[in-house]
Amino acid sequence: MVLAPANLQEAVELTQEGFDIADTYRIPVMMLGDGMLGQVMEPVEFGTYTPRQLPEKTWATTGRGQRPQNNIINSLYIKPDVLEKMNRNLQKLYDEIAQKETKYELYNVEGADILVVAYGTTARIVRNVIAQAAQEGLKVGMVRPITLWPFPAAAIAQAAAQPSVKGVLSVEMSTGQMVDDVKIAVNGAKPVTFYGRSGGMIPLPQDILAHIQSFLGGKA
Amino acid sequence: MAHVTFDTQRCKGCALCVNVCPKKILTLDKGTLNSKGYYPARCIDEEKCIGCANCARMCPDVCIVVER
Amino acid sequence: MAVVFQKTKMLTDAPFHYCPGCTHGIIHRLVAESLEELGVGGTAIGVAPVGCAVFAYDYFNCDMQEAAHGRAPAVATGIKRVHPDKIVFTYQGDGDLASIGAAEIVHAAARSENITVIFINNAIYGMTGGQMAPTTLPGMVTTTSPYGRDTDHCGFPVKISEMLSTLDGSSFIERVSVHDVPNVIRAKKAIKKAFQCQIDGKGFSLIEVLSTCPTNWGMEPQNALNWLKDNMVPYYPLGVYKDKEA
The missing domain is CATH 3.40.50.920 (Rossmann fold)
Structure with a gap:
């Protein structure tokens, strides 16, 4: 996701939300500022952003423990049919994000x-x-x-x-x-x-x- | 007999030359401000200058010419 | 009267933008004087760093190239391989060389690239406002180690001269300082010797110059030189670490 704040208050709020979006969808979030935003001073209020409910990280590598299976985090899928399925799932994710998160x-x-x-x-x-x-x-x-x-x-x-x-x-x-x-x-x-x-x-x-x-x- | 020339407009008043002069004849001229807003270095007693060029060697802005 | 000391022709007339008392100015001059005295000004090609000295090409009176952060050794490798008869040097700070460029310098040294690297170690990230660098001393206060570098949390400084001297490819490595006139004179000798090593085709040379950053250390220029002598020299001992000639 690429977020483009137009003022410092927005920069603060979008950064906070950006972390939640990255967490929710497991995608990189880029804050696209500019030189002007980097140099201006403006009054900012913190605490205006309500953090989202974040999903449970069932996929995380935390050590197998009592889990029935190992968690593997990778990007390499050698078999073409498996890789295509992966790509299709990602496309569905991107469509969901476009549907829910366009601002x-x-x-x-x-x-x-x-x-x-x-x-x-x-x-x-x-x-x-x-x-x-x-x-x-x-x-x-x-x-x-x-x-x-x-x-x-x-x-x-x-x-x-x-x-x-x-x-x-x-x-x-x-x-x-x-x-x-x-x-x-x-x-x-x-x-x-x-x-x-x-x-x-x-x-x-x-x-x-x-x-x-x-x-x-x-x-x- | 020796003579030092300071480029007073290039000088940033860092005083490194003042500290390395073995004859202690350099100072920052607090009576002048150069175009950059610094007190430039100057020699207050050239009679005592031995032309060792310590000042010139230490100057980070290459402001000093030493003649002997 | 004869002129005993004046600005070398290997520096342009452009006034340096560095902070008052910054040792960059001294070291630029030593490099320039060395090139002039060795008679290689016309064949010198320098590679500038990213850092306070990013505009080094405005100051050295020779051909120069810009490089991405830390990648000056790679650019210098390309230049020297295409122009082996030219004198190719890089001028890099500690963020550039020891942080993002750590891999580049190791491999340039390992390959024994016949280049000369001038490494400016001021134990801090200067241009970006004084953050902790790989060369920051234990206990040293920086903007990202506001209570002093805690070795339990952030480990220990990297000693570049020692480290690179373990590589068979490095030919001449010396660490010098510029905190007083005798050391400035010694530093110039070392820099000249490093260029001579290149002229003689003897392989990779690097001179690590202990330097100050008065602004980010929060000290007046003379106090910064004193701090360097009292704190950096004991941790980063001066001397020759590698000399294939010796």
């Missing part, structure tokens, strides 16, 4: 002209873009993925399907790591455009807004 935030999405997809610090900047756009009579909405895997494809597809939406913009602090996932989610229903800065350059609200305006201008 995202919808911000100003209802009736939006332009739908923005952004995570982390970038999403905070997009809130400013949305406010500035509103002053120009432009309604911009945002789907903020909080889990990058599982990716909130259904939420994005649903938001993009609104008749008001003319296009979907993926804003990233990269040269385009998420835009393909956005394109897959939108599945050709609406045009997808990309705005990105890299090297640690932080996108400015006015530049993102200018990109939106030129995108809309081109469509007119």
